Amino acid sequence: QVQLVESGGGLVQAGGSLRLSCAASGRTFSMYAMAWFRQAPGKEREFVAAINWTGGLRTYAASVKGRFTISRDNAKNTVYLQMSSLKPEDTAVYYCNAGNYRSSGYVPSSDYWGQGTQVTVSS
Numbered sequence: 035q036v037q038l039v040e041s042g043g044g045l046v047q048a049g050g051s052l053r054l055s056c057a058a059s060g061r062t063f064s065m066y067a068m069a070w071f072r073q074a075p076g077k078e079r080e081f082v083a084a085i086n087w088t089g090g091l092r093t094y095a096a097s098v099k100g101r102f103t104i105s106r107d108n109a110k111n112t113v114y115l116q117m118s119s120l121k122p123e124d125t126a127v128y129y130c131n132a133g134n135y136r137s138s139g140y141v142p143s144s145d146y147w148g149q150g151t152q153v154t155v156s157s
Contacts, residue, residue: 036146038058038130043151044118050155054115056130064108066137069142070115072126072153079129083115084140093140098124108153120155127152 042054054070069084081085083094092104101120106113114139132146 036066036132037136038132038146038147038148039155040128040130040151043127043128043153045154046157048120048122048157050120051116051118052120052153053128054117054128054151054153055114057112058111058113058130058132060111063111063132066132066143066146067140068104068106068113069131069133069140070104070113071129071131072124072143073129073150074123074126077126081140082128084133084135088137091135117153120153122155122157125153125155 037059039057044134046052056081067086070082071079072082081095085092085104089106101118103116127150129149129150131142133142
């Protein structure tokens with residue numbers, strides 16, 4: 035069982051940076067791959083970035099590659115999303131998920147989602 039709590043969202047100007055954190059409870063955190071998703075108003079939730087349990091494998095959506103960096107600290111049961119060069123189109127609620135990597139890529143768990151944190155980027 036894993037419970038996830040996101041933090042670090044806020045209002046930032048275009049070109050700025052934010053770091054999101056996702057704190058996980060549960061002793062099995064290090065067994066899971068972790069990911070960030072986002073959902074903008076009127077749009078479906080979309081994949082942003084994922085990281086495997088060792089941190090050696092990371093994947094990114096094309097829209098954020100080169101601007102966002104996902105990382106994790108298994109000792110602190112926390113996964114991070116460092117966001118730089120933010121654009122107004124990055125505005126969304128950002129969600130943390132615990133899941134797994136398969137041959138097809140990251141597969142989110144339907145059971146392990148955080149409550150989300152709002153990121154707003156002004157132009």
